[in-house]
Amino acid sequence: MAVSGPVVLVGCGRLGSAILEGWLLTGAVAPADLIVLTPSEKPASEAARARGARINPEPEALRDARAVVIAVKPAMWRTVMPPLLPFLGDQAVILSVMAGVTAPTLAEGLGGWPIGRVMPTTGVSRGRGVASVWAADPAARALGRALFEPMAETVDLPDEGLMDAATAVAGSGAAYVYAFTEALARGGQAAGLDKQTADVLARATLRSAADSMGDDALETLIARIASPGGSTRAGLDALDQDGRLTTALRETVAAAVRRNREMG
């Protein structure tokens, strides 16, 4: 069901456009309830306008806003938000998708509105994103879920401090999977395939594996392919020899968490 009441999207860049496209695709927000604030026209904002959204209306239009989603760069919100605040009513909830800007920092800069944080991936544009939601305020948490669940697999984080870990897994994870795909292709090349064939096979394999993943336990999925004594089992044993895959990914995620914290 669509979130009722106006939803304001502040910023229509890479992520803001993806969110807007996801809302239009899934109907999470009715187009007539969408307000988009963007300094420059974007294909997503124009598509939303064509469906009835209001783009850069007079600030009085924010009075009834149910949610304000901040999707500008972390360096920009302190400039962008203060002029909007006098127009917001008490019913508004502020949701930030900015990486590394904590709720206490936002509260100190924005005042008394309930604040939530959501860390989505740009896959929301196709209704197939991932989103981590955290808010101390239950209404902000519920609204965050209602806005992102239709277009993302959404998890609730029990503690804001886990946002960095969630970002290191879900935000950065696609790049790790692409790096794995690249390495798989190079492995195929080393075994005699030409580069183009190895690339096609590795990419197609990752797509097919993602399609087949469903919700079964990962051990079950592995066991379905890797029969004891078979070639896949031999490959897996080499892949995680002495736990090196597990160690590499633990260190990978830890490094990304550290960097997220440094940037915050």
Ligand SMILES: NC(=O)c1ccc[n+]([C@@H]2O[C@H](COP(=O)([O-])OP(=O)(O)OC[C@H]3O[C@@H](n4cnc5c(N)ncnc54)[C@H](OP(=O)(O)O)[C@@H]3O)[C@@H](O)[C@H]2O)c1
């Ligand atoms: N990209 C991702 O995958 C991703 C994932 C998770 C979180 N995030 C977070 O999402 C936020 C946006 O990232 P991004 O990659 O989408 O950056 P981006 O492409 O640079 O988008 C930022 C947008 O903010 C707009 N903006 C600047 N001043 C504004 C104002 N006064 N009012 C309204 N909009 C204004 C810019 O408009 P103009 O284009 O007209 O200058 C720009 O389109 C960041 O805080 C980032 O941490 C991004």
